[in-house]
Amino acid sequence: MAKKVVERDELAYVYVVKNTSYNDKMLAAWDSELYAGCQVVYETKYGLDLGVVIGPAPVGKKRYEPGNAEITGACMRSGSCNCDSCAGVQAEVRRENKRVKVSGDVTWLDHIATPAEINKAKENASKEDYALEICREKVKKHKLDMKLISAHFLLGEPKVIFFFYSDGRVDFRDLVKDLVSVFKMRIELRQVGDRDEASMLGGLSVCGRDFCCHCFNTNGQQIQIKMAKEQDLSLNSSKISGPCGKLLCCLAYEYDYYVEEKAGCPPEGSKIKFDHEIWRVSTVNILSRKITVNGSEGRSVNIPFEYVYLNSDTGHWEVDEEFEEKLFSAE
Numbered sequence: 001m002a003k004k005v006v007e008r009d010e011l012a013y014v015y016v017v018k019n020t021s022y023n024d025k026m027l028a029a030w031d032s033e034l035y036a037g038c039q040v041v042y043e044t045k046y047g048l049d050l051g052v053v054i055g056p057a058p059v060g061k062k063r064y065e066p067g068n069a070e071i072t073g074a075c076m077r078s079g080s081c082n083c084d085s086c087a088g089v090q091a092e093v094r095r096e097n098k099r100v101k102v103s104g105d106v107t108w109l110d111h112i113a114t115p116a117e118i119n120k121a122k123e124n125a126s127k128e129d130y131a132l133e134i135c136r137e138k139v140k141k142h143k144l145d146m147k148l149i150s151a152h153f154l155l156g157e158p159k160v161i162f163f164f165y166s167d168g169r170v171d172f173r174d175l176v177k178d179l180v181s182v183f184k185m186r187i188e189l190r191q192v193g194d195r196d197e198a199s200m201l202g203g204l205s206v207c208g209r210d211f212c213c214h215c216f217n218t219n220g221q222q223i224q225i226k227m228a229k230e231q232d233l234s235l236n237s238s239k240i241s242g243p244c245g246k247l248l249c250c251l252a253y254e255y256d257y258y259v260e261e262k263a264g265c266p267p268e269g270s271k272i273k274f275d276h277e278i279w280r281v282s283t284v285n286i287l288s289r290k291i292t293v294n295g296s297e298g299r300s301v302n303i304p305f306e307y308v309y310l311n312s313d314t315g316h317w318e319v320d321e322e323f324e325e326k327l328f329s330a331e
Helices: 115-142 173-183 194-201 225-230 255-262 321-330
Strands: 003-006 011-019 024-030 039-044 047-056 104-107 147-153 159-165 186-192 271-274 277-285 290-294 300-304 308-310 317-319
Touching: 011 039, 024 039, 024 047, 024 104, 047 115, 115 147, 115 159, 115 173, 147 194, 159 173, 159 194, 173 186, 186 194, 225 255, 300 321, 317 321
Parallel strands: 159 186, 271 317
Antiparallel strands: 003 104, 011 024, 011 047, 039 047, 147 159, 271 277, 277 290, 290 300, 308 317
16 A cells, blocks of 8 residues: 555655656655656556656745744745755756654555666556547547547556546546547546646746645635735736636735735725825735825825835724925935
């Protein structure tokens, strides 16, 4: 079995392992050191299959601290640097591997793939295009509303998995019977969504990089339109949607930071006491860390976040007096 219960203080190496056929990514433990590119056999969500070690499990040196404006995004330089944000999901990443404590129900690799298993996996891969062609013919025959994406022969047992997309439920019982008569093995059909299809096939996104869902494990995180609104992005669907037609995964990357930063600022449209008058907050710019306030006679002033505070006694937003004096004395 690929899973076993281990002693609480047992030390093991933990790796990022990926199945390239359907882009399955997971963390798995092993009792000896392995290197990127090593082929292993492990328990996937579909059964025992071949995978490749991408690298050691990502272990950041520092966690994000609330209020820290020095944000570092995910590094895509694939090993050409030593920054903390390299997630270890690129094959070229070189990270020092260490034994760590594992406990409880930990996923373990089954074994290192043998030459015979590697050859079998190559033979299976060479048959996948043919299997997909046969399945398409059968789908057309049964007039089923489904879009076939890929086929995969499992290494651990005689089974072929067909991945497909459809807007609704599909009754494919007759299709399975036809496929069993052709392949003489167990048939499994898996319906996937738009994001799953993009994750499996990969491609270039609007930013020019590989799909985030294909490169990284996004864990099915729900992306919502409020994430774009919070970051003051255009709500034009063509600008905030990926090739899959769904909202861009990257909308979630900075969302929590924007929410956190805006919580310490007066919201747009609110009023603030400034220069003995009541001004209106028109813009809260998280990137420049300034708010823009509009006053009478078309006046507009940019105020850094650090000079704006909520008066606990009055419950009103106000501006630091020293900033006011400095600003108006300069005029």
